[in-house]
Amino acid sequence: MDIERGSQQGGxxxxxxxxxGVALSRGERVLFRDLxxxxxTGQAVALTGANGAxxxxxxxxxxxxxxxxxxxxxxxxVDGVAVETETARREGAHLLGHLEGLKPVRTxxxxxxxxxxxxxxxxxxxxxxxxxxxxxxxxxxxTRKLSAGQKRRxxxxxxxxxxxxIWLLDEPLAPLDERWRGVAADLMADHLATGGMILAAxxxxxxxxAREFDLGDWA
Ligand SMILES: Nc1ncnc2c1ncn2[C@@H]1O[C@H](COP(=O)(O)OP(=O)(O)OP(=O)(O)O)[C@@H](O)[C@H]1O
Numbered sequence: 001m002d003i004e005r006g007s008q009q010g011g012x013x014x015x016x017x018x019x020x021g022v023a024l025s026r027g028e029r030v031l032f033r034d035l036x037x038x039x040x041t042g043q044a045v046a047l048t049g050a051n052g053a054x055x056x057x058x059x060x061x062x063x064x065x066x067x068x069x070x071x072x073x074x075x076x077x078v079d080g081v082a083v084e085t086e087t088a089r090r091e092g093a094h095l096l097g098h099l100e101g102l103k104p105v106r107t108x109x110x111x112x113x114x115x116x117x118x119x120x121x122x123x124x125x126x127x128x129x130x131x132x133x134x135x136x137x138x139x140x141x142x143t144r145k146l147s148a149g150q151k152r153r154x155x156x157x158x159x160x161x162x163x164x165x166i167w168l169l170d171e172p173l174a175p176l177d178e179r180w181r182g183v184a185a186d187l188m189a190d191h192l193a194t195g196g197m198i199l200a201a202x203x204x205x206x207x208x209x210a211r212e213f214d215l216g217d218w219a
Contacts, residue, residue, distance in 0.1 A: 016041065019073050021072070022071030023068060026054075032215065034070075035058070036071075040197070042196070045211050046206045047059075047213050049215030049217065053216060058201075059170055063089060064089040093167070096167065102143040105142055105144070109140060111143050111154065112129075115162070119161075125163065128160060134153070135154065156187060169201070188207065188208045
């Protein structure tokens with residue numbers, strides 16, 4: 001692994017995500033072929049398209065949960081080195097998905113500590129994350145008792161506490177009310193301003209400047 005660690009965004013120092021000629025299938029269906037898309041440091045891309053077009057699937061492929069049928073997904077380091085390793089995915093990207101990945105019987109605090117501990121972060125950003133997402137009143141609640149918006153805030157806190165240069169966001173604002181949409185917008189703007197990258201599946205516009213990439217309508 002030749003990519004340096006310790007960027008502003010934490011994890012690995014990455015300067016670009018490069019999706020080259022990717023083909024992806026789910027079951028019998030080919031979602032798309034020969035898809036190429038590049039995101040550089042400080043940039044956001046809004047993935048649009050009809051329900052079922054493959055937005056979530058593409059995010060999951062970048063995160064390493066689905067193997068493409070063809071093509072490459074490359075992560076570029078500061079020195080131009082491009083890699084497609086598991087380490088680059090694990091230490092370079094965060095996936096924030098619909099299901100949040102929370103264990104229902106853990107409290108929000110236990111879940112947060114488990115996730116951020118596993119991601120290897122210190123206390124400084126933990127405190128900042130809890131403050132920015134106002135999680136203190138929720139920390140003793142089991143995650144199954146959290147509302148959809150509260151769960152999303154807990155997930156967003158992970159992005160603050162354990163920074164990664166690439167944020168893969170699946171409809172990040174969907175469960176949030178106006179106040180928390182504003183906070184999420186600020187988090188995204190801060191992330192981009194410090195050199196981060198965002199690839200977000202959306203049905204509504206992203207609250208930061210973003211290039212649109214349309215997966216179209218498969219039906
Ligand atoms: N685990 C799975 N096994 C088989 N097919 C799947 C699986 N997950 C998703 N699919 C199929 O892949 C296709 C793309 O789904 P995906 O969730 O990527 O679409 P999307 O663009 O994110 O849609 P939406 O806007 O509704 O969130 C759909 O036809 C879906 O049924």
